Amino acid sequence: MQVLVIGSGYVGLVAAAGFAEAGHQVIGIDVDSAKVDLLNKGKSPIYEPGLEDLLARHLASGAIKFSTKLRDGIETADAAFICVGTPQSEDGSADLQYVLACADEIGSAVAELRPADAHPLIVVDKSTVPVGTAIKVTATIRAKTDKAFEVVSNPEFLREGTAIDDFLYPDRVVIGCNTDFAESVMRALYEPHMQAARQKNPNGGRWFRMDPQSSELTKYAANAMLATRISFINEMANLCETVGADIDFVKEGIGSDHRIGPYFLNPGPGFGGSCFPKDLQALLKIGRENGLPLMSLNATVEANRHQKQVLSRKVCRYYNIQPDTPFPLSGKRMAVWGLAFKAHTDDIRETTAIDLIKNLLNMGADVVAHDFEAMPNIKQVFSDKIQYADRPVDACQNADALLICTEWPDYGKIDLKQIGSVMKTRVMFDGRNLFRPEDMKASGWTYISIGRTPVYSD
Numbered sequence: 001m002q003v004l005v006i007g008s009g010y011v012g013l014v015a016a017a018g019f020a021e022a023g024h025q026v027i028g029i030d031v032d033s034a035k036v037d038l039l040n041k042g043k044s045p046i047y048e049p050g051l052e053d054l055l056a057r058h059l060a061s062g063a064i065k066f067s068t069k070l071r072d073g074i075e076t077a078d079a080a081f082i083c084v085g086t087p088q089s090e091d092g093s094a095d096l097q098y099v100l101a102c103a104d105e106i107g108s109a110v111a112e113l114r115p116a117d118a119h120p121l122i123v124v125d126k127s128t129v130p131v132g133t134a135i136k137v138t139a140t141i142r143a144k145t146d147k148a149f150e151v152v153s154n155p156e157f158l159r160e161g162t163a164i165d166d167f168l169y170p171d172r173v174v175i176g177c178n179t180d181f182a183e184s185v186m187r188a189l190y191e192p193h194m195q196a197a198r199q200k201n202p203n204g205g206r207w208f209r210m211d212p213q214s215s216e217l218t219k220y221a222a223n224a225m226l227a228t229r230i231s232f233i234n235e236m237a238n239l240c241e242t243v244g245a246d247i248d249f250v251k252e253g254i255g256s257d258h259r260i261g262p263y264f265l266n267p268g269p270g271f272g273g274s275c276f277p278k279d280l281q282a283l284l285k286i287g288r289e290n291g292l293p294l295m296s297l298n299a300t301v302e303a304n305r306h307q308k309q310v311l312s313r314k315v316c317r318y319y320n321i322q323p324d325t326p327f328p329l330s331g332k333r334m335a336v337w338g339l340a341f342k343a344h345t346d347d348i349r350e351t352t353a354i355d356l357i358k359n360l361l362n363m364g365a366d367v368v369a370h371d372f373e374a375m376p377n378i379k380q381v382f383s384d385k386i387q388y389a390d391r392p393v394d395a396c397q398n399a400d401a402l403l404i405c406t407e408w409p410d411y412g413k414i415d416l417k418q419i420g421s422v423m424k425t426r427v428m429f430d431g432r433n434l435f436r437p438e439d440m441k442a443s444g445w446t447y448i449s450i451g452r453t454p455v456y457s458d
């Protein structure tokens with residue numbers, strides 16, 4: 001089948017590569033010509049494990065190419081996927097300007113280039129969009145053309161860091177459409193992925209057809225549920241610290257209940273990323289617009305706002321910093337490991353590390369940062385306000401303390417003896433619980449983690 005994928009970011013590139021891998025002919029579109037040039041040379045503008053290899057393979061085979069012109073391929077395309085950003089507007093709602101700009105352009109291109117007797121073009125909203133967007137996209141395209149098309153909602157559930165596998169072997173595909181024809185096109189597009197997913201896991205590759213509104217809401221509801229679990233476990237972790245309990249035990253104790261399950265129960269320094277924060281705000285806005293304040297979701301957002309300061313609070317407590325003390329960390333060198341909002345990505349959107357580094361700078365600290373993939377992105381935020389280290393150990397040279405924000409597995413495997421030997425003082429604030437307090441105590445560290453009793457060097 002022939003597929004247009006509009007928007008070559010985290011979602012669009014994975015979808016483009018994923019559809020090419022399934023044997024379809026793909027044109028990836030982006031308004032950013034520098035990005036398109038890079039892509040046509042086989043280079044990925046983002047870090048996502050496995051993506052560059054897959055793109056290079058399908059560029060070489062001719063199954064995929066990139067262009068700035070949406071009209072390339074519209075004449076014969078079976079489907080056009082809209083994968084552009086839906087950032088947060090000032091009032092919290094999802095900003096649909098990029099989605100509707102695509103719809104407008106699709107409408108003009110269909111009017112001009114598609115034969116009158118062509119089968120309906122399936123226009124797919126893959127961006128995360130509020131309930132009712134399929135109707136708006138339909139109206140926008142219809143304003144430009146009388147030719148046949150149908151708008152389908154197909155939210156994307158991939159996770160950055162494992163996006164390729166998530167796309168090639170989906171747990172489920174959700175389709176919101178109004179006709180059997182639209183469903184049949186979507187089924188044909190996804191059939192190779194569904195089969196592969198079912199082979200991998202008998203419970204994988206499930207297909208859900210529903211109306212577009214339900215499909216649009218499913219995506220927000222999924223993210224809201226996941227974020228709620230994170231805020232819940234973070235609050236339990238904070239309570240553990242206060243009452244002398246251990247979140248690791250509590251997590252195991254509740255996660256073994258099959259009604260709860262073990263996933264998304266890791267306490268941390270608050271969630272960030274390109275999706276949860278904005279999607280929660282968009283869902284809250286949908287609730288308000290419909291006279292339904294989503295109270296549990298409000299609490300999730302508030303709890304996360306509080307949690308994003310958890311490492312800064314721990315630093316203040318440890319150094320006994322009183323409010324209003326000017327530059328209380330002046331002269332202290334703080335190493336920060338992990339800048340991406342989670343492991344296996346270079347994405348720093350809404351990452352807790354940015355809040356933490358700003359706090360440390362405001363308190364007068366010298367900050368040295370390290371990440372395995374996100375350094376170029378973080379440099380654009382802090383430029384020469386902080387220092388950057390090529391290796392984790394370099395960040396710790398002469399440091400008074402080490403703070404961990406991202407759960408890159410390689411941090412957990414590091415030789416802490418070596419790290420401790422280059423630091424001024426062996427003090428660690430671990431926002432991801434990568435180490436065991438008893439081991440840290442035994443090797444002479446002061447170790448302050450989340451939801452567990454701190455240990456102090458003698």
Ligand SMILES: NC(=O)c1ccc[n+]([C@@H]2O[C@H](COP(=O)([O-])OP(=O)(O)OC[C@H]3O[C@@H](n4cnc5c(N)ncnc54)[C@H](O)[C@@H]3O)[C@@H](O)[C@H]2O)c1
Nearest residue numbers: 007008009010011030031083084085086098127128156160
């Ligand atoms: N990143 C994720 O993990 C993820 C997961 C699921 C869903 N989503 C949703 O998918 C959508 C895209 O997210 P993303 O992270 O890929 O965004 P992104 O910012 O990485 O990519 C968007 C791309 O669209 C391009 N673009 C903007 N307007 C365009 C236009 N008119 N024509 C062609 N290209 C255009 C931009 O240049 C950019 O390259 C969002 O709605 C997001 O909420 C994201």
